[in-house]
Amino acid sequence: MNLIKPGRLYEGDTVGVFSPAWPVDKRGQFDRGIEKLKSLGLNVRLGEHTLAQHYYSAGTRDERLEDFHSLWADPEVRMLLMSQGGSTTNQLLDGIDYDLLRSDPKILAGISDGTTLLNAVHARTGLVTYHGPDVIWTFGQKMTPQIERNIVSTFFERKPIELRPNENWQHQLKPDLKYPGWRCLREGRGTGRLVGGHIRILANTILAGYGPDFEGTILFLEGTDDVARTHSFITALRLHGVFDSVAGVILGWFEGSELEEKELSRPVSEAFLEETEDYDFPVLEIGELGHYVENYVLPIGCRATMDATMKRISLDEAPVT
Numbered sequence: 001m002n003l004i005k006p007g008r009l010y011e012g013d014t015v016g017v018f019s020p021a022w023p024v025d026k027r028g029q030f031d032r033g034i035e036k037l038k039s040l041g042l043n044v045r046l047g048e049h050t051l052a053q054h055y056y057s058a059g060t061r062d063e064r065l066e067d068f069h070s071l072w073a074d075p076e077v078r079m080l081l082m083s084q085g086g087s088t089t090n091q092l093l094d095g096i097d098y099d100l101l102r103s104d105p106k107i108l109a110g111i112s113d114g115t116t117l118l119n120a121v122h123a124r125t126g127l128v129t130y131h132g133p134d135v136i137w138t139f140g141q142k143m144t145p146q147i148e149r150n151i152v153s154t155f156f157e158r159k160p161i162e163l164r165p166n167e168n169w170q171h172q173l174k175p176d177l178k179y180p181g182w183r184c185l186r187e188g189r190g191t192g193r194l195v196g197g198h199i200r201i202l203a204n205t206i207l208a209g210y211g212p213d214f215e216g217t218i219l220f221l222e223g224t225d226d227v228a229r230t231h232s233f234i235t236a237l238r239l240h241g242v243f244d245s246v247a248g249v250i251l252g253w254f255e256g257s258e259l260e261e262k263e264l265s266r267p268v269s270e271a272f273l274e275e276t277e278d279y280d281f282p283v284l285e286i287g288e289l290g291h292y293v294e295n296y297v298l299p300i301g302c303r304a305t306m307d308a309t310m311k312r313i314s315l316d317e318a319p320v321t
Contacts, residue, residue: 001126003301006078006105008320009155011041013078016071017135018047019058021086021113026136030083033140037081040152047071050083058083061091069097078106079155084136085112085198092117093210098124107155107320109133111295112224115197120210122195122300128319130154131197131220132295137172144168147294154297154319163296163313165286172292179287182311185269188282190248191305191316194298196220199233206240215245218304222252222290223268226259231271238275248282248306250313252289282308 015037024030034044047067049059058064071077093116101108102125109130110118118129133139133151143151146166153161171177195212196202199221205211219242223230237243251269259265269285276283284306288296298304299319306313 004102004105004125004127005319005321006107006128008158009042009078009107012043014043014045014074014076015079015081016045016047016074016077017050017081017083018064018067018071019050019083020064020068020089020092020110020117021057022084023053023058024051024083024136026140029136029140033135033138036139036143037135045071045074045077057086057088061095065092065095068092069100072100072104072106080106080108082110082114082134084134085110085114087113089113089116090204090208093120093208096121101125101127109297111137112198112291113201115201116205116210118197118300119195119202119205119212123210123212126301128299128301130297130299130319132297137291138295141172144170144294147288147296150296154299158318158320160317161315161319163288165311166288166294169287169293181287183269183285184308184311185251185273185283185285186281187309188248188280189305189307189309190218190282191303192216192218192247194218194220194302194304195300196250196298197222199223199230199237200225203233203236212300214242216247218248218250218306219246220250220252220289220298223254224256224291227254227257227265227268227271228259230254230257230268231275234272234275243276243279243281246281248284248308250289250306251283251285253287253291253293255291282306284308284311284313286313
């Protein structure tokens with residue numbers, strides 16, 4: 001399948017905001033996110049059911065699909081941005097008009113449960129999708145200059161991008177939390193297409209039959225489960241053959257991974273290295289990927305190089321046209 005990149009954003013372009021899973025439960029942050037998007041020179045259009053609620057989802061499956069398709073079909077909308085994640089995005093996968101998406105490439109961005117949509121759309125259409133930003137937890141939060149610059153560079157400019165540790169890294173809920181910085185967990189250098197996201201959601205997407213092709217990829221992973229459950233998902237990926245062909249792995253921030261029984265707990269990175277001890281692909285750990293931390297934009301499908309030894313990540317091509 002040929003790689004398809006959407007066009008860059010220009011001042012005055014319209015962003016379509018939709019809720020593929022959870023209803024908007026943090027209206028203050030949501031509103032701040034909308035204002036931040038406008039401050040970047042963008043117009044904002046909400047899907048009809050973006051603020052709706054159907055039990056634990058923002059509208060029924062059909063209503064959420066209607067929002068997604070109507071925003072995509074709108075010629076003025078050049079970017080579709082998720083309000084936040086949740087648990088039910090996978091309900092949409094077999095109802096999406098993938099031909100529509102392929103016929104008019106647009107920027108699709110989100111995180112968390114959005115892992116499902118980002119990887120499935122890329123796998124079914126070849127369209128580059130963008131892991132990292134959403135309305136509530138990115139644009140609705142305080143944004144450090146380094147992260148804002150990365151977002152602007154990714155969506156408004158046509159050039160390769162170098163990623164470095166965020167000097168102003170801070171946990172969104174625990175500002176006193178200390179961050180050790182990027183760590184080389186297994187030396188080496190790898191180049192390949194980026195794929196990945198939330199490890200549990202990625203495993204779920206694979207189970208549904210909408211997972212990406214992992215051959216020669218740079219796989220990035222984050223999560224929100226404790227280390228024991230996360231280890232089980234790492235094992236599932238290994239048994240599925242995911243690690244047989246990856247060129248490298250980027251591990252992010254695994255929120256809530258420590259077990260209550262502290263004597264039984266350990267870092268996710270340690271569990272990952274144990275589970276993949278028979279492999280030699282490089283592994284780099286970074287803090288700008290995950291929940292309750294500021295995320296760099298990682299374009300799924302874009303060619304990237306990671307150097308775990310030198311602690312460097314670069315996008316080797318412009319993420320937009």
